[in-house]
Amino acid sequence: MPTDLLFKTLPLAQQTTVRIYIDEQMHEVPGTLSVAAALLAAGHLACRTTPVGDNERAPFCMMGVCFDCLLEIDGVPNRQGCMTLVRDGMQVRRMQGARSIA
Amino acid sequence: MQKTFDIAVVGGGLVGMAIAFGLAKRGKRVVVCDGEDNALRAARGNFGLVWVQGKGANCVNYARWSLHSADAWQGFADELLARSGVSIGFCRPGGFNIAQSREELASKAEAMQRLHLAEPRLKFEVLESKELAQRLPAVGPHAAGAIYSPNDGHVSPLYTLRALFAAYERVGGEYAPNANVTEINPTSGSFRLRVANGHTLEAGRVVLAAGLGNRTLAPQVGLRAPVKPLRGQILVTERVRPFLAHPTIYVRQTVEGSVLVGDSAEDVGFNDGVTPDVLADIARRAIAPFPLLEHVRVVRAWGALRVMTPDGLPIYEESASHPGAYLATCHSGVTLAAAHCDTVAPWILGGDRPALLDTFYANRFAV
Numbered sequence: 379m380p381t382d383l384l385f386k387t388l389p390l391a392q393q394t395t396v397r398i399y400i401d402e403q404m405h406e407v408p409g410t411l412s413v414a415a416a417l418l419a420a421g422h423l424a425c426r427t428t429p430v431g432d433n434e435r436a437p438f439c440m441m442g443v444c445f446d447c448l449l450e451i452d453g454v455p456n457r458q459g460c461m462t463l464v465r466d467g468m469q470v471r472r473m474q475g476a477r478s479i480a
Numbered sequence: 481m482q483k484t485f486d487i488a489v490v491g492g493g494l495v496g497m498a499i500a501f502g503l504a505k506r507g508k509r510v511v512v513c514d515g516e517d518n519a520l521r522a523a524r525g526n527f528g529l530v531w532v533q534g535k536g537a538n539c540v541n542y543a544r545w546s547l548h549s550a551d552a553w554q555g556f557a558d559e560l561l562a563r564s565g566v567s568i569g570f571c572r573p574g575g576f577n578i579a580q581s582r583e584e585l586a587s588k589a590e591a592m593q594r595l596h597l598a599e600p601r602l603k604f605e606v607l608e609s610k611e612l613a614q615r616l617p618a619v620g621p622h623a624a625g626a627i628y629s630p631n632d633g634h635v636s637p638l639y640t641l642r643a644l645f646a647a648y649e650r651v652g653g654e655y656a657p658n659a660n661v662t663e664i665n666p667t668s669g670s671f672r673l674r675v676a677n678g679h680t681l682e683a684g685r686v687v688l689a690a691g692l693g694n695r696t697l698a699p700q701v702g703l704r705a706p707v708k709p710l711r712g713q714i715l716v717t718e719r720v721r722p723f724l725a726h727p728t729i730y731v732r733q734t735v736e737g738s739v740l741v742g743d744s745a746e747d748v749g750f751n752d753g754v755t756p757d758v759l760a761d762i763a764r765r766a767i768a769p770f771p772l773l774e775h776v777r778v779v780r781a782w783g784a785l786r787v788m789t790p791d792g793l794p795i796y797e798e799s800a801s802h803p804g805a806y807l808a809t810c811h812s813g814v815t816l817a818a819a820h821c822d823t824v825a826p827w828i829l830g831g832d833r834p835a836l837l838d839t840f841y842a843n844r845f846a847v
Contacts, residue, residue, distance in 0.1 A: 429719040429721075429736065429737045430719075430736055430737070456718050456777060475721065476719045476720050476721045476737045477718070477719075477720050477721065478720065478721040478723075479720045479721065479723055479772045479773070479775075479776055480617070480618060480721065480723040480772060
């Protein structure tokens with residue numbers, strides 16, 4: 379069963395929409411979503427790869443515990459996508475491994 | 481319930497487990513009596529350096545003892561991997577001790593020169609700021625220079641402890657958790673240990689490796705362990721791409737990418753908490769030489785209590801009044817682990833006491 383069928387936005391949430399950019403691609407998403415939910419709604423199941431084994435990770439708990447939804451949001455890496463609400467014009471990048479500081 | 485062992489090791493930290501593994505792999509029936517989960521555990525709070533440079537500035541034999549262990553560490557790590565399957569992230573690329581001013585660099589260089597004259601195997605280089613920038617590109621423009629020594633390395637202390645437990649159990653060692661030793665009674669030719677859960681153990685020999693707990697246990701078998709707690713606080717950051725290929729005495733990057741930043745030294749009794757002022761100071765002193773850490777997120781902080789003798793040096797001793805009772809205490813459980821496993825354990829099994837250890841009797845405090 380394709381997993382994308384599992385993600386449906388409830389009618390209640392479909393009021394205003396905002397434009398966010400995921401890896402520079404524009405998406406129009408409900409303004410009440412968290413960034414992690416917006417990624418799932420946009421069809422991006424994996425939002426990062428792990429620093430050590432380079433394995434893909436998808437948001438798991440959606441409540442701030444698992445840290446599997448780490449994303450670069452508006453230039454700040456390793457932010458928890460499930461704990462951040464979308465905002466019009468937001469730039470989101472999926473993270474490849476650990477953040478670089480050098 | 482009563483059980484009989486060849487040797488009981490009191491304390492399941494890095495010191496106790498390294499010795500216990502060294503004893504058990506040589507075919508002895510060993511039991512490790514460990515404390516409760518909330519015991520003070522230096523082994524679970526330390527920084528993970530296998531460090532030689534600068535140690536023993538007032539005692540060359542301590543420098544030699546540290547070097548002896550550091551030289552044995554690769555073999556120790558290989559053996560732990562082979563016996564436990566746990567990779568502990570040991571590497572020895574040489575370490576840097578960064579100086580913030582020319583005066584600081586000069587005084588560090590002078591101390592290293594004195595050690596090198598006394599023991600030529602203690603190698604070091606003095607790097608001025610320009611050379612340091614080439615060797616360690618992550619260092620910013622404000623560091624005056626650094627001492628580099630090829631003798632230094634680092635390891636994951638938690639994986640080391642886990643590997644020691646696994647290797648120890650695979651060679652038949654027994655582990656008793658929640659078995660705080662409250663009383664040691666020397667009986668004829670052996671020792672009877674009373675533990676907190678009401679059990680009694682009997683062992684032919686006993687090794688006290690209980691860190692700060694040795695203070696009260698040692699006198700029961702005619703030994704002295706005048707050790708005191710000295711708190712250190714540590715910060716750990718989120719994982720970042722590898723940027724620091726060498727450990728420094730103050731900042732190191734783990735194999736997983738986290739950056740550990742320490743240390744501090746406070747005499748606050750048995751309080752192992754953290755304080756904002758010390759943590760802020762630790763962060764400032766890390767950012768000064770490594771400006772690229774400024775926006776890296778801190779994910780955890782912790783405090784742990786070092787086990788310090790009045791002169792900072794270890795004690796290794798067999799009781800004169802109760803032969804078969806041994807004391808091993810130090811504050812470098814990581815650096816000295818290889819020596820504890822393969823030099824101290826054979827001595828406890830009846831081999832000659834290593835000559836280097838003659839420096840480390842407790843009677844040096846009796847003057």
